[in-house]
Amino acid sequence: MVPVSRHLGHRPQFHPLKHGFDEWFGSPNCHFGPYDNKAKPNIPVYRDWEMVGRFYEEFPINRKTGEANLTQLYTQEALDFIQTQHARQSPFFLYWAIDATHAPVYASRQFLGTSLRGRYGDAVREIDDSVGKILSLLQNLGISKNTFVFFTSDNGAALISAPNEGGSNGPFLCGKQTTFEGGMREPAIAWWPGHIAAGQVSHQLGSIMDLFTTSLSLAGLKPPSDRVIDGLDLLPTMLKGQMMDRPIFYYRGNTLMAVTLGHHN
Numbered sequence: 001m002v003p004v005s006r007h008l009g010h011r012p013q014f015h016p017l018k019h020g021f022d023e024w025f026g027s028p029n030c031h032f033g034p035y036d037n038k039a040k041p042n043i044p045v046y047r048d049w050e051m052v053g054r055f056y057e058e059f060p061i062n063r064k065t066g067e068a069n070l071t072q073l074y075t076q077e078a079l080d081f082i083q084t085q086h087a088r089q090s091p092f093f094l095y096w097a098i099d100a101t102h103a104p105v106y107a108s109r110q111f112l113g114t115s116l117r118g119r120y121g122d123a124v125r126e127i128d129d130s131v132g133k134i135l136s137l138l139q140n141l142g143i144s145k146n147t148f149v150f151f152t153s154d155n156g157a158a159l160i161s162a163p164n165e166g167g168s169n170g171p172f173l174c175g176k177q178t179t180f181e182g183g184m185r186e187p188a189i190a191w192w193p194g195h196i197a198a199g200q201v202s203h204q205l206g207s208i209m210d211l212f213t214t215s216l217s218l219a220g221l222k223p224p225s226d227r228v229i230d231g232l233d234l235l236p237t238m239l240k241g242q243m244m245d246r247p248i249f250y251y252r253g254n255t256l257m258a259v260t261l262g263h264h265n
Contacts, residue, residue, distance in 0.1 A: 001025075001081045001094055010044075017048060021095075024048055025077050030099050031055045031070070031106075061106050066119045068106035074098055075130040079137055086141050093215070096134070098127055103161040118164035135191065145194040148218055150211060152188035156181075190238045204237040204244060214238075 001023040008014050008028050016024040025047050033041030033055075043055040053059055061068040078096050085092035100106055100123040107122040111129070115121030131151065138144040157167030159175035159182075169175050169182035176183050188206065190196050213223055213231035223229045236242040 001092070015049070023081070025074075026097075027055065030102055031061060032102065032104055061104070063104055065112070066104070066106050066122070067109055067112055068100075069108050070106060071098060071100045071123070071126050071130055072108050075133060078130075078134055082134070082137055082141070086143060098130070100127060101167065103158065103165040105161070105165040117167075120161075120165050120167055124167075139193075145192075147192070148195075149191040150188065150214075151191070152208065153186040154208065156183045156186060190234075192238075196238050200241065202237050202241065202243075204234070205246065205248060206234055206237075207231065210234050 001021060008016065010028040012018070014028070025045075027043055027045050029035065029043055031041075031043060033043050036042045041054075041056050044051045045053050045055060045059055055061060056063075059068075059070060059073075061070070074096070078094060081094060082092065101120060105119045105123050107119065107126045111122045111126040112119070113122065115125050117124070135144070135149065138147050138149075155176045156169045156172065157175050158177070159166055159169070160177075162168075166175075169185075172180070172182035172185055174180040174182040178184075207230075209231040210233070211231065213229060214234045216223055217233040217235050223231075232244060232246060234244075237244060
C-alpha cells in the first residue's frame with residue numbers, strides 16, 4: 001500500500017496500482033499548486049482508482065494559518081492498513097510518503113504553534129508523533145521483530161521556504177534543488193528490533209535507490225537480471241556494520257567535476 005505519493009505522473013499508466021501496489025490513498029502530485037494557472041490549486045486525491053476529492057476543498061488546508069488534518073488522516077490510513085494485514089496474517093509493504101513539511105507547510109490544530117521552529121517545526125513534531133504511533137502499533141501487535149522500518153527524506157531542506165516553512169541543513173552547503181551536500185545529504189534511520197542493534201551510526205554512503213535492492217534481499221529474492229539495477233543491498237551495513245565500496249560521483253551544476261571509486265569517509 002502507498003497512502004501518499006507525489007510526482008508519479010497523473011496519467012493512468014503511471015498509477016501506483018500499475019506499478020506493483022495493491023492499494024493507494026493519496027495524490028499523483030504533492031499538495032502544493034496551482035498547476036493550471038488558476039489562483040486555487042486543482043489537485044485530486046484518490047483511493048485506488050477512484051477520485052475522492054481535492055486538496056483545499058474536500059481535504060482542507062488553511063493556507064493562512066497552516067491548519068490541516070491531513071497528517072492525522074494519513075496516519076490513520078497507515079494504522080488501519082497494518083491492522084488489516086495483520087488480521088489476515090498477510091505480509092505487507094507500506095510506503096508512507098508524508099508531505100506535511102513540503103511548503104506550504106501544514107499541521108493539525110493540536111500541533112500548530114507548539115514548536116520553536118515555526119510551522120515547519122510544528123509539522124515535524126506531528127510527523128514524529130505519527131511515526132511513534134506506527135512503531136507502537138507494530139510492537140503492540142507483536143510483529144516488530146518481523147518488520148523492517150526505514151525512515152529518511154527525499155532531499156535536504158528547501159532553504160527557499162525558510163525560516164517559517166523550511167528546515168535546516170546544519171553545516172552543509174546549500175539545500176534542495178542543488179547537488180551540494182545540503183541538497184542531497186539526509187539522515188536515515190533503520191529500525192528492526194532484534195536484528196539491528198540500537199545506537200549504531202554508519203557513514204556508509206547510501207541512496208533511496210538502495211531500498212529496492214535491500215527490500216528484495218530481505219524477502220530472499222534476487223534483483224531482476226533483464227535491466228541495470230543501480231541500488232546496492234545495504235543489509236551488510238545495517239546488520240553487521242560493514243562498509244561497502246561503491247562508485248561516487250561528485251557533481252556540480254552541468255559539469256561532471258570529478259569521479260572517484262571507494263566508500264565515503
